[in-house]
Amino acid sequence: MVLQTQFADIKGNDLYIDGIKASDLAKQYGTPLYVMSEGHIRHQMNELKTKFMDKYEKALPLFASKSFSCLAIYKLANEYGIGIDCVSAGEISIALRAGFDPDKIYFHGNNKLPSEIEYALSHDVTHFVVDNFYEIENCEKIAGKLGKKVKATLRIVPGIKAGGHNYIMTGHKDTKFGFSSHYGIYLKAIQQILESDNIEYEGIHCHIGSQVFDLFAYVNAMLQFMKFVNEIYNTFGVVTSKINAGGGYGIAYTKQDEPLDFESITSEIMKVIYNEYDSHGWERPAVMIEPGRYVVGNAGITLYTVGCIKEIPDVRTYVSIDGGMSDNIRTPLYDAKYDGIVANKAGETKTKTVTVVGKICESADMITKDLPVTANIMPGDIFAVFSTGAYNYSMSSNYNQLPKPAVVFTYEGESRVVVRRQTFDDLILFDEE
Ligand SMILES: Cc1ncc(COP(=O)(O)O)c(C=O)c1O
CATH class of the missing domain: 3.20.20.10 (Alanine racemase)
Structure with missing residues (x-):
């Protein structure tokens, strides 16, 4: 398990994110849920500022905003005085809306x-x-x-x-x-x-x-x-x-x-x-x-609720979660590898190997393969996937008409919604009746 960050740790049998029990976040905001440690993002942005921008004359770090793009992140970047890399007029429009100085935006x-x-x-x-x-x-x-x-x-x-x-x-x-x-x-x-x-x-x-x-x-x-x-x-x-x-x-x-x-x-x-x-x-x-990834990648933890657990004898055990490639497409796209843990049983020894898959109607819909977890994993558990801060939310879709999860920032024991969860009404927001 990758818990190299300052903001996530295990106390007793629970995973905590910025001092908040992960299963409490899941209860409060629902799942799937993108949890982003604001503290970690601030730390990384501060590294860009102090170890590059302040250190060298005429140096400007740009945050590659394609990695995680929403109003809240542009506002944070702006606070640190760094610049922004935008790849579309859409990204530029959000950066401007967040108050970004046009002179610090690179198209x-x-x-x-x-x-x-x-x-x-x-x-x-x-x-x-x-x-x-x-x-x-x-x-x-x-x-x-x-x-x-x-x-x-x-x-x-x-x-x-x-x-x-x-x-x-x-x-x-x-x-x-x-x-x-x-x-x-x-x-x-x-x-x-x-x-x-x-x-x-x-x-x-x-x-x-x-x-x-x-x-x-x-x-x-x-x-x-x-x-x-x-x-x-x-x-x-x-x-x-x-x-x-x-x-x-x-x-x-x-x-x-x-x-x-x-x-x-x-x-x-x-x-x-x-x-x-x-x-x-x-x-x-x-x-x-x-x-981009350096700034936000390790800041993200996605929380899911475990559903169906399917054991195929001599083949593998599939653990299905309530999201999938609509909120994290990196595994189907790049064969990415992730670490994860049963957040509400985080202290238990991992003696079972499972493959964590989504609920999308595609065989490629996989979060991570052959991951050791507690043998006590069961439907209703909260499954946490680490390092999902980059190219997850920003690449998310409504495939199979799954509403996009909310994004919650956590910081020093507090949490706040920065992007609300989509509703079924949002799914037909642009459809003509
Ligand atoms: C031109 C350019 N700059 C910066 C980045 C950011 O890359 P990373 O998030 O891996 O730092 C990308 C990623 O696609 C890119 O294409």
Whole structure:
């Protein structure tokens, strides 16, 4: 079981989250329930602030809000003065609604719609992580029409393979994201931007993938990026003033995962960048990072109620819970592994191996396979799945017309709803009668 966090522990036979008995949270708010430790999120955001933003000149950590996106999280990020990575006009709209300074919002995405570009610019969101030539064309037209200037950071593919699963690798040659670093493609993009009246060249962006545990992958990517910086200087005589080093910092979902230390990653990245710039006597650039999972992943615990328990002799025991891939799609999508525990029997020895599945009508609907639990597990128990803070709620759906669970923040013995549970009426909110 992963209880590496400060906020969850076992007392007697019960799991406690931020000092509150998990089964009491389940009773009060119902299940399935996304419980997020506000204390843990604050701790992680404070790490971004004190160990990166305050430590280096012109450093700005961006929270990759796709990992967990709701009003409450943007408000928290805003409190710490960090920036935000948004991938759609929808995410931007919520960030703005939460009071975010448009100048701290970075607009990402491989297919920003013209309507989204217009939305962003008309709300003074001008920092774009530019992905492709079609986007350059659209930015040129739309920014011109609105009398705005896009500040461009170009996403370049470093040609490095890293990340926990093929679907979350983004730094290798065969990817839908960014400009290729081959055949002079990214240089052609920079040339177009330098010639543009409505787009300003600021820098380059690198994201190699997600759930990365390999420090050398980060170092290698930055070394590669320093080659690009030199190539850009040699071709155009321009010193790149902004480097976005991406996110992807791996977290522990199970005992097998060994996360890197945050400061080891950032200090290695900064070392590579500063060494290169200092060696040329160039002014040091602004540097950005954009972790998501690192901030919210371990903060989440999903509580479910156990239903049917099906023993198939000599095969396996299936434990069904009252949610599934509609609230956590990571296992079907990425073959993710999770730890969990029977929250109301947390002190009992685990002598039974089970596979925890959802109630969705798909065989792939699985939370975690071959997990040791108490042999005393039974219908009505509360089952807690750890480290569900990232890419669970934000990827949730209404498949099989399951209402989305509520999100509750816990902090120093108190709890509050930040997203209410959906009702059956919500399920037909947009249907015509
Ligand atoms: C461009 C970019 N930046 C940052 C992230 C955040 O990754 P993670 O949550 O693994 O830190 C992602 C994840 O998909 C991404 O695509």
